[in-house]
Amino acid sequence: MITKIRKISPWMAWFSGLAVVTAAGASAGVMVFWKGLSLTNLTDMVPWGLWITIDLSSIAMSAGAFSLCAVVYLLGLKRYEAVARTATFIGLLGYTIAVLTLLLDIGRPDRFWHAMVYWNKHSLLWEVTMCVTFYLVVLALEAMPIFANFSWLRNHWPKLSAKLSRVHHYAPYLAIAGLGLSMLHQSSLGALYGVLKARPLWYRPDISVLFIISAVAGGMALTVLASMLSVRATKHANVDNNILDRVSFIIGWVMVAYLYFRFWDALSMTYTYEPGRTEGLHLLTGGPLMFNFWIGEVLLGAVIPIILLLNKRTRALPLWRMLALALVVGGVVAYRWDTNMSGLLIILSYLPGEPSVTYTAYRPSLIEFLSGAGIIGYGLLAFSLGVRYLKVVDHNLEIAHVEESKAVKAIPATGD
Amino acid sequence: MSENRISRRGFIKLGVAGASVIAGSQIIKRAQALETVETGGRKWAMVIDQSKCTGCDYCTLACRAHNDIPPEISWNIVTKTGTVGAQDVYTPRPCMQCHHAPCVDVCPVRASSYRPDGIVSMDYDRCIGCRYCEIACPYGARSFNWKLFDGPNPSVPEWGQPEIERRPRGVVEKCSFCYQRIDRGLALGQTPGVDEDATPACVVACPVGARLFGDINDPESNVSKVLKGRTSYRLREDLGTSPRVYYLSATEEQQP
Numbered sequence: 001m002i003t004k005i006r007k008i009s010p011w012m013a014w015f016s017g018l019a020v021v022t023a024a025g026a027s028a029g030v031m032v033f034w035k036g037l038s039l040t041n042l043t044d045m046v047p048w049g050l051w052i053t054i055d056l057s058s059i060a061m062s063a064g065a066f067s068l069c070a071v072v073y074l075l076g077l078k079r080y081e082a083v084a085r086t087a088t089f090i091g092l093l094g095y096t097i098a099v100l101t102l103l104l105d106i107g108r109p110d111r112f113w114h115a116m117v118y119w120n121k122h123s124l125l126w127e128v129t130m131c132v133t134f135y136l137v138v139l140a141l142e143a144m145p146i147f148a149n150f151s152w153l154r155n156h157w158p159k160l161s162a163k164l165s166r167v168h169h170y171a172p173y174l175a176i177a178g179l180g181l182s183m184l185h186q187s188s189l190g191a192l193y194g195v196l197k198a199r200p201l202w203y204r205p206d207i208s209v210l211f212i213i214s215a216v217a218g219g220m221a222l223t224v225l226a227s228m229l230s231v232r233a234t235k236h237a238n239v240d241n242n243i244l245d246r247v248s249f250i251i252g253w254v255m256v257a258y259l260y261f262r263f264w265d266a267l268s269m270t271y272t273y274e275p276g277r278t279e280g281l282h283l284l285t286g287g288p289l290m291f292n293f294w295i296g297e298v299l300l301g302a303v304i305p306i307i308l309l310l311n312k313r314t315r316a317l318p319l320w321r322m323l324a325l326a327l328v329v330g331g332v333v334a335y336r337w338d339t340n341m342s343g344l345l346i347i348l349s350y351l352p353g354e355p356s357v358t359y360t361a362y363r364p365s366l367i368e369f370l371s372g373a374g375i376i377g378y379g380l381l382a383f384s385l386g387v388r389y390l391k392v393v394d395h396n397l398e399i400a401h402v403e404e405s406k407a408v409k410a411i412p413a414t415g416d
Numbered sequence: 417m418s419e420n421r422i423s424r425r426g427f428i429k430l431g432v433a434g435a436s437v438i439a440g441s442q443i444i445k446r447a448q449a450l451e452t453v454e455t456g457g458r459k460w461a462m463v464i465d466q467s468k469c470t471g472c473d474y475c476t477l478a479c480r481a482h483n484d485i486p487p488e489i490s491w492n493i494v495t496k497t498g499t500v501g502a503q504d505v506y507t508p509r510p511c512m513q514c515h516h517a518p519c520v521d522v523c524p525v526r527a528s529s530y531r532p533d534g535i536v537s538m539d540y541d542r543c544i545g546c547r548y549c550e551i552a553c554p555y556g557a558r559s560f561n562w563k564l565f566d567g568p569n570p571s572v573p574e575w576g577q578p579e580i581e582r583r584p585r586g587v588v589e590k591c592s593f594c595y596q597r598i599d600r601g602l603a604l605g606q607t608p609g610v611d612e613d614a615t616p617a618c619v620v621a622c623p624v625g626a627r628l629f630g631d632i633n634d635p636e637s638n639v640s641k642v643l644k645g646r647t648s649y650r651l652r653e654d655l656g657t658s659p660r661v662y663y664l665s666a667t668e669e670q671q672p
Binding site: 036037038042044047048105106107108111112114115117118119120122123124125126129192195196197198199344347348350351352353355 | 434438495497498507509518520521522523524525526527542543544545546547548550551552553554555556558559560561562563564584585586587588649651652655656663665
């Protein structure tokens with residue numbers, strides 16, 4: 001009996017470790033709400049930093065949900081349904097991470113609802129806010145059948161559980177809504193930067209294209225990676241390796257498309273000197289962001305994972321495949337960080353004469369790191385609970401799509 | 417159950433009412449915009465004569481006092497930008513009150529908006545503090561309240577008395593052409609740019625008369641006359657923002 005109590009299971013260790021990180025982050029977050037943004041290293045020169053990167057990245061990592069749901073419910077490739085289920089759960093968590101980070105980042109979190117009431121149709125940030133809000137609702141609906149799977153709920157509230165799982169009949173409609181909303185805001189997050197004429201490096205249409213392509217790759221990569229890690233960590237997860245292999249192959253090709261556009265995007269900027277833009281490009285290719293760009297984004301973030309994922313032999317080896325997927329995720333995050341920083345570290349003078357360029361610097365403060373880690377810790381914690389109690393990674397699960405194909409046609413009759 | 421149904425209906429009604437209020441406000445706004453175009457209403461502009469400016473910074477200090485700005489924020493910045501002959505040349509920079517203001521376009525909650533008189537105004541009760549406008553402004557004219565300003569204002573009372581409410585922590589703020597002075601002055605029958613009480617504090621405080629203020633749509637105003645007689649320029653005209661702050665260059669001939 002005594003030995004049983006002393007023994008800490010790996011699950012408990014993982015769970016409590018994450019709980020500590022989340023709690024530390026939560027206290028840092030409370031400090032930020034209480035003392036304000038002066039606790040950060042953000043300035044009027046660099047008003048967006050680590051948190052905006054977490055925000056952009058978590059939304060990108062959630063893109064597996066809309067892309068895989070579209071594949072399953074709109075293209076009709078039902079064999080990916082179980083992966084889409086995992087992606088939907090990750091998406092729900094990713095968007096809550098984004099909302100939490102945004103609440104930290106804005107100066108007046110008590111006014112978060114203002115965008116819903118005071119519309120500015122010209123503002124991409126307004127459009128993103130609306131899309132994120134609506135998509136969070138779509139994701140919550142899409143995730144209802146997942147929550148219906150919670151055995152405690154099924155035992156204690158069988159009717160509620162049945163109701164929740166019936167939402168699955170609307171999956172194709174939710175997939176259309178999710179696709180539309182995601183196509184809008186995933187690219188708008190890039191356009192947010194692209195429309196600013198005052199920032200010559202950003203002022204180009206390509207960022208929006210790159211944002212959505214990299215989000216699709218990163219989102220699917222995180223989904224497959226999380227599934228593979230779960231199945232190695234716990235017996236609560238089951239995967240169909242063939243399916244994950246196919247998705248990984250697709251990710252490899254999406255990364256080829258991304259690298260191709262990124263290549264032209266960067267290369268086209270090397271022609272003619274443009275004040276601010278050329279200096280920004282130099283920050284990336286030869287300045288303080290050089291390592292991030294060449295190693296983080298290009299070599300480790302794209303070239304190596306493309307080789308590992310498109311080569312049949314390396315893709316078949318779980319360790320290589322997981323490494324490649326982790327690199328894709330890292331590369332997408334690096335791209336978000338570099339995009340934000342390369343535009344902000346350059347200060348283009350407004351004074352008369354030829355526009356002159358000065359540089360500034362930014363390094364996140366401890367409180368920014370802590371609260372950021374806490375929010376990510378929450379995401380990992382919630383995902384782990386999902387794997388254990390909601391079976392979010394379970395490719396053997398009956399999703400009842402045999403009867404569903406009939407039910408879809410008979411939607412008016414399903415509401416009793 | 418029936419209660420539920422009523423509340424749902426009530427909710428929908430509320431939604432419809434909300435939507436019509438929004439639609440109504442849009443229509444009214446559009447009508448107002450049309451009116452100003454048709455009647456050629458007032459458009460306030462500032463002229464800064466760099467041949468006169470000595471870089472004394474009185475404008476910045478008067479601005480801090482009248483608008484109750486914390487010491488770490490400046491709505492107006494005076495930068496040395498070279499020399500002409502033996503004299504230093506300065507470029508003071510208030511908010512440009514752009515005709516096509518990037519900050520107004522990007523704000524997700526319409527906290528920045530155009531007044532009919534062309535001034536880009538801030539609604540500090542609406543701003544959520546996302547700082548997108550700061551990033552979009554090509555002139556660095558916007559500042560964020562990283563801290564709460566709760567101490568005494570070091571510029572008060574030497575440089576004037578606060579005329580507007582202090583901004584809370586967590587919102588962005590910027591120069592307003594002192595529209596509180598303009599509006600009050602107009603209500604009292606004064607002429608902004610002529611009567612000191614109706615003119616922006618920085619214009620009044622300038623000891624060498626380097627700043628002029630007035631209605632650019634009125635051909636008889638001092639700004640219109642000066643701009644007709646001398647060559648002027650605006651900052652970053654290439655961006656198409658169409659600022660309402662005009663500069664008169666310091667040139668060799670105009671040196672005393």
